[in-house]
Amino acid sequence: MLQFLQQLFQRRGGAAEWQPALEPTPAQNHAHRAWVAERVFRNWLGPYYKAYHLRKGGAGGRRGFRVDLLHEEGRQGALFFYDHTIGPGNFGHLYQLLGERVQDLGYRRACHDARHRRHQQLREATVKQLFKPLPTDCTESGRCNQRYGLITLDLVTVNERPLFIRLSTNPVREDYFTPPHSFEALLKTIFDEPLADETIASKISAYYAMG
Numbered sequence: 001m002l003q004f005l006q007q008l009f010q011r012r013g014g015a016a017e018w019q020p021a022l023e024p025t026p027a028q029n030h031a032h033r034a035w036v037a038e039r040v041f042r043n044w045l046g047p048y049y050k051a052y053h054l055r056k057g058g059a060g061g062r063r064g065f066r067v068d069l070l071h072e073e074g075r076q077g078a079l080f081f082y083d084h085t086i087g088p089g090n091f092g093h094l095y096q097l098l099g100e101r102v103q104d105l106g107y108r109r110a111c112h113d114a115r116h117r118r119h120q121q122l123r124e125a126t127v128k129q130l131f132k133p134l135p136t137d138c139t140e141s142g143r144c145n146q147r148y149g150l151i152t153l154d155l156v157t158v159n160e161r162p163l164f165i166r167l168s169t170n171p172v173r174e175d176y177f178t179p180p181h182s183f184e185a186l187l188k189t190i191f192d193e194p195l196a197d198e199t200i201a202s203k204i205s206a207y208y209a210m211g
Helices: 002-010 026-037 045-056 088-104 183-191
Strands: 067-072 075-081 107-119 122-133 150-158 161-170
Touching (some): 026 088, 045 067, 045 075, 045 183, 067 161, 075 183, 088 107, 088 122, 088 150, 161 183
Antiparallel strands (some): 067 075, 075 161, 107 122, 122 150
16 A cells, blocks of 8 residues: 555556546435535544644644645645544545635636546545636736635545545746735635534534445
8 A cells, every 4th residue: 555655646647537527416415515514524624724734833743633745846735634533425525515615715616527547456536626716807906816826626535445635726827817825825714613512523423424
């Protein structure tokens, strides 16, 4: 598995082609709306947000959720690793929620694709969403407001088990766009939530498995 992860982060391109991802069924959308209404996401957004800042400050340890920083030229981001206490169902809802929150910030989803690849006995699947800012002019400068730049949201699974969610921003470096807000500002807007109370924590098991 370690060798596979190293190759996963190093690879670029590949023979497997991207195809349109499957959209949620009506039943899955119904379950997701209930999951959001019950604020089940509060079990993880705040703790992941804290884990990111601990990791960035060099204090990340074995306790809490695992978050790694994305190191790529011209791109900022983070990887939020799956934990068995979350459950694949909740992790899938979390991925869907993050995409919805990005759209609420004035973005449109430009693509929603999936790719499947094999490496020996391991089966990797990636679902990718790319979000572009809506073409809204900045009233003071007349330039297009790029907000946080282009936003990419990935869900990676191995052998049908969640591995991580990757959230990243890629600013547009053109004069006719406003300067981008920071990745940290994006995280604060999306992840900074109160912690779950006992009632919300009790909802984890209801959505633990995939629907």
